[in-house]
Amino acid sequence: MSNQTAMRESRVSRTAVMALMFLLAIYFLLPIYFLIVAATKPQGDLASTFGLAFSHFDLFKNLGTLFSRSDGIFGRWALNSVIYAVLGAAVGTLISALCGYALAKFKFRGREFLFSVILGGVLVPTTALALPLFLLFSATGIVNTYLAVFLPSIVSPFGVYLARIFTAAAVPEEILESARLDGAGEFRTFFSVALKLLTPSLVTIFLFQFVGIWNNFFLPMVMLQKESLFPITLGLYEWNGQTARVSLLQESVITGALVSIVPVIIVFILLQRFWRTGLASGSIK
Amino acid sequence: MTDIATRGTRVVATTGGRSRHNGGGPRAGTIAAFLIPFFLPFVLFYLVPIAYAIGQSFLVVRRTGGQYGTSYTTFGGFDQYVQVFQNTEFWSSIGRIGLFGIVQVPVMLFVALIMALLLDTPLLKLKAFFRIAAFMPYAVPGVIAAIMWSFLYSPQLSPVVDLLKAIGLQPDFLGPGAVLWSAANVSTWLWTGYNMLIMFSALQAIPQELYEAAKLDGASNWAIAWKIKVPIIAPSIILTTVFSIIGTLQLYAEPAVLRQISSNISSTFTPNMLAYAVASGNNYQQAAAISVVIAVITFVLSFGFMRLTSKRAGL
Structure with a gap:
């Protein structure tokens, strides 16, 4: 009988747990669902129809308006975001891997000191650096150029930290030794042997840095005045501030927001396992 | 954490040491070549701005001869x-x-x-x-x-x-x-x-x-x-x-x-x-x-x- 009670109890708690999780899932998905619905509506229906129900399906017209507004500036912003994030994360991953590999595999004086400086860097928020960087860059004249956003973005202390842990775990000393005995130099050993073993880890490092740059707002806002250099985040922020004055701009902000998050969400779902590797090593800290 | 991070770094005894100089790992120049691509931008875009901000925060702008005088920047303590x-x-x-x-x-x-x-x-x-x-x-x-x-x-x-x-x-x-x-x-x-x-x-x-x-x-x-x-x-x-x-x-x-x-x-x-x-x-x-x-x-x-x-x- 006690067994039966236990089973009933577990059925009750099962239902309660599922109900709670569904409520939370609704909370997380509701804004995205709202955005999808709103992006398909004509501007006039935004205020006059219920926000969670579809009305006229105007998605393609909205997309047309979005990409043709101000001589196609939105496409330019999207391209800029891709340049900053893809190129920045690619360069950043490579230099993080080189450094993390050296910290894991070479023995030299001051190694632990350098590593603690990098760990300190993990705790320095990038927003705290943006204003001093602006002051510094204004003195050197690279404010308001691609480089002003790109250069600071390639530095990721967290990437070096991950690279060191991953190298220690995934690159056995014996393999490096045998490559060296075959006469390969350190760089050849790194590029032909270690990089292959590290590929999954490098994807993880790349993803973290990509999202960091893609989501960055404060740095470009501080650095850039020229609209043609904006990433999507800054561009949509500017538009959002003008919706009261420019007609139909609100619909473009909504459609633009949707266009900017869909590719990243797809990449996220496809590459899920790489996130978990990274977050699991983050928690070792 | 240090434990995990350094586990792989123990030096394996070098066998023979034919291709190695004094058996102690790569040369300093090689190590530097691995580290510099990260550390150069790290110093320039992390450490220098921090130092610069601290330096700036101890300066004040003063004016010579009242409101319409020329301004100059000087050390202002706290x-x-x-x-x-x-x-x-x-x-x-x-x-x-x-x-x-x-x-x-x-x-x-x-x-x-x-x-x-x-x-x-x-x-x-x-x-x-x-x-x-x-x-x-x-x-x-x-x-x-x-x-x-x-x-x-x-x-x-x-x-x-x-x-x-x-x-x-x-x-x-x-x-x-x-x-x-x-x-x-x-x-x-x-x-x-x-x-x-x-x-x-x-x-x-x-x-x-x-x-x-x-x-x-x-x-x-x-x-x-x-x-x-x-x-x-x-x-x-x-x-x-x-x-x-x-x-x-x-x-x-x-x-x-x-x-x-x-x-x-x-x-x-x-x-x-x-x-x-x-x-x-x-x-x-x-x-x-x-x-x-x-x-x-x-x-x-x-x-x-x-x-x-x-x-x-x-x-």
């Missing part, structure tokens, strides 16, 4: 810092962000912990769906998230406002009392899933055998969760707390977006917004001093919290 601490706007921004952090961080981390624990029990189905749903907001930039939520707060557009009105409520998400919590909600929405995944990854790493003895003794899932799992993943919970404290003190994008639709957010709502507003007024030395103070507070709070909790948890 003048800029005195100004920061006498600035009432600075203190109210700190107070706001303190209130925000004291409420938002525990609520968010509690929800994240509950979700992580539930995802780790056999009670739940559709685990992959729940995990992805919670993590998805992490893919959304803070600005875009704030724009999305600002539509859900807006009295004209929001279906949420419509629904609440239908049951007789009069919500005002952008009112003077509510707008801070509306901003807090955006942060919670963005970061709960990320924190949940950190905790969940730590839970997954616990060997199952640890629970078996407890289960044989008849411990409930509830007891196992709170008495065994939570203490084991305490380091992850501390880590997420520290990251959340840092994030809170840096808050900018979310309130800046809400400011576009609500007059109840001033241009100095958060410490970072204040620093930016001061810098926009060309008072760079004062902005540098504010940035340094924010950084010091961040550092003291995050390290203080780590110290405190790791002693308590006996880590």
Whole structure:
């Protein structure tokens, strides 16, 4: 009988747990669902129809308006975001891997000191650096150029930290030794042997840095005045501030927001396992 | 952590040493070539700005011969810092962000912990769906998230406002009392899933055998969760707390977006917004001093919290 009670109890708690999780899932998905619905509506229906129900399906017209507004500036912003994030994360991953590999595999004086400086860097928020960087860059004249956003973005202390842990775990000393005995130099050993073993880890490092740059707002806002250099985040922020004055701009902000998050969400779902590797090593800290 | 990081670095005895010079690993030049591509930009874009900001914060702009004289920059000691601490706007921004952090961080981390624990029990189905749903907001930039939520707060557009009105409520998400919590909600929405995944990854790493003895003794899932799992993943919970404290003190994008639709957010709502507003007024030395103070507070709070909790948890 006690067994039966236990089973009933577990059925009750099962239902309660599922109900709670569904409520939370609704909370997380509701804004995205709202955005999808709103992006398909004509501007006039935004205020006059219920926000969670579809009305006229105007998605393609909205997309047309979005990409043709101000001589196609939105496409330019999207391209800029891709340049900053893809190129920045690619360069950043490579230099993080080189450094993390050296910290894991070479023995030299001051190694632990350098590593603690990098760990300190993990705790320095990038927003705290943006204003001093602006002051510094204004003195050197690279404010308001691609480089002003790109250069600071390639530095990721967290990437070096991950690279060191991953190298220690995934690159056995014996393999490096045998490559060296075959006469390969350190760089050849790194590029032909270690990089292959590290590929999954490098994807993880790349993803973290990509999202960091893609989501960055404060740095470009501080650095850039020229609209043609904006990433999507800054561009949509500017538009959002003008919706009261420019007609139909609100619909473009909504459609633009949707266009900017869909590719990243797809990449996220496809590459899920790489996130978990990274977050699991983050928690070792 | 050092343990894990250095495990692979033990030097394997070199066999023969034919291709090696003195058997001690690569030359200094080679090591430098691996390190410099990272360290050069790290020094230039991390360390130099920090040093520069500190330097600037000790300067003042003075004028010769009254208001219309030429201005010159000179060493001012702690003048800029005195100004920061006498600035009432600075203190109210700190107070706001303190209130925000004291409420938002525990609520968010509690929800994240509950979700992580539930995802780790056999009670739940559709685990992959729940995990992805919670993590998805992490893919959304803070600005875009704030724009999305600002539509859900807006009295004209929001279906949420419509629904609440239908049951007789009069919500005002952008009112003077509510707008801070509306901003807090955006942060919670963005970061709960990320924190949940950190905790969940730590839970997954616990060997199952640890629970078996407890289960044989008849411990409930509830007891196992709170008495065994939570203490084991305490380091992850501390880590997420520290990251959340840092994030809170840096808050900018979310309130800046809400400011576009609500007059109840001033241009100095958060410490970072204040620093930016001061810098926009060309008072760079004062902005540098504010940035340094924010950084010091961040550092003291995050390290203080780590110290405190790791002693308590006996880590």
